[in-house]
Amino acid sequence: EDQVTQSPEALRLQEGESSSLNCSYTVSGLRGLFWYRQDPGKGPEFLFTLYSAGEEKEKERLKATLTKKESFLHITAPKPEDSATYLCAVQALVGSEKLVFGKGTKLTVNP
Amino acid sequence: KAGVTQTPRYLIKTRGQQVTLSCSPISGHRSVSWYQQTPGQGLQFLFEYFSETQRNKGNFPGRFSGRQFSNSRSEMNVSTLELGDSALYLCASSSRTGDGYTFGSGTRLTVV
Numbered sequence: 001e002d003q004v005t006q007s008p009e010a011l012r013l014q015e016g017e018s019s020s021l022n023c024s025y026t027v028s029g030l031r032g033l034f035w036y037r038q039d040p041g042k043g044p045e046f047l048f049t050l051y052s053a054g055e056e057k058e059k060e061r062l063k064a065t066l067t068k069k070e071s072f073l074h075i076t077a078p079k080p081e082d083s084a085t086y087l088c089a090v091q092a093l094v095g096s097e098k099l100v101f102g103k104g105t106k107l108t109v110n111p
Numbered sequence: 112k113a114g115v116t117q118t119p120r121y122l123i124k125t126r127g128q129q130v131t132l133s134c135s136p137i138s139g140h141r142s143v144s145w146y147q148q149t150p151g152q153g154l155q156f157l158f159e160y161f162s163e164t165q166r167n168k169g170n171f172p173g174r175f176s177g178r179q180f181s182n183s184r185s186e187m188n189v190s191t192l193e194l195g196d197s198a199l200y201l202c203a204s205s206s207r208t209g210d211g212y213t214f215g216s217g218t219r220l221t222v223v
Contacts, residue, residue: 034212041216099156101154
C-alpha cells in the first residue's frame with residue numbers, strides 16, 4: 001500500500017531561520033510527488049511536482065528535492081507569510097491515479 | 112482564469128439526513144477528484160471522475176457517491192449522515208494526470 005510520512009508534524013522558526021521539511025514515501029512506482037501549501041480554512045495550493053530522483057524545483061524561498069525514498073522542502077530565510085501547513089502527496093505509476101497524502105507539517109514563522 | 116469553485120462553503124446537517132456538494136472545475140479540466148479532510152486522518156481520496164466516468168474510488172462506504180456531468184461539473188452525495196462525516200470536503204481538477212491538481216476551497220460539513 002502506498003504511504004507518505006511527513007516530519008516534523010510541527011515546526012517553529014524565527015524569521016530568516018532556514019530549515020527543511022521531510023516527506024518519506026513508499027509507492028509501487030512513482031508517477032509524481034506533489035507539494036502543496038494549505039492555509040487555515042482554505043484548500044491546498046499547488047507548489048511543485050517532482051517526477052524522478054535527482055529532480056529539483058524552486059519557487060521564491062522554497063526548493064523541493066527528490067530521492068528514491070524521500071523528498072525535502074527547503075525553506076530559505078522564511079518570512080511570517082510562509083506560515084502554513086505543507087502537504088506532500090504521491091501518485092502511483094500504475095493503478096489508481098489518486099493522490100496519497102501525508103498528514104502535513106505545520107510551519108509557524110515568528111517575526 | 113477562474114479556479115475550482117465549490118458550493119456551498121459551509122453546511123450543517125442532522126444525523127440521518129443526506130447532503131449534496133457541488134464542484135465546478137477549471138474551464139477545460141475534465142478530471143475531477145474528491146477528498147475528505149479531517150484532523151485525524153488528513154486528506155483521504157473519495158473518488159475521481161473523467162469525462163463523466165468514475166475511474167477510481169477510495170475506501171469509503173456506499174453512502175458516499177458522486178457523478179460528473181457533460182460540462183465536467185461534479186457533485187458528491189452523502190446519504191444517512193453520521194457524526195463522523197463531519198469534515199472538509201475538497202474537490203480538485205486537472206487537465207491531465209500528473210499535471211498538478213488545483214483544489215477548491217472546500218465545503219465544511221458539520222453533522223450534528
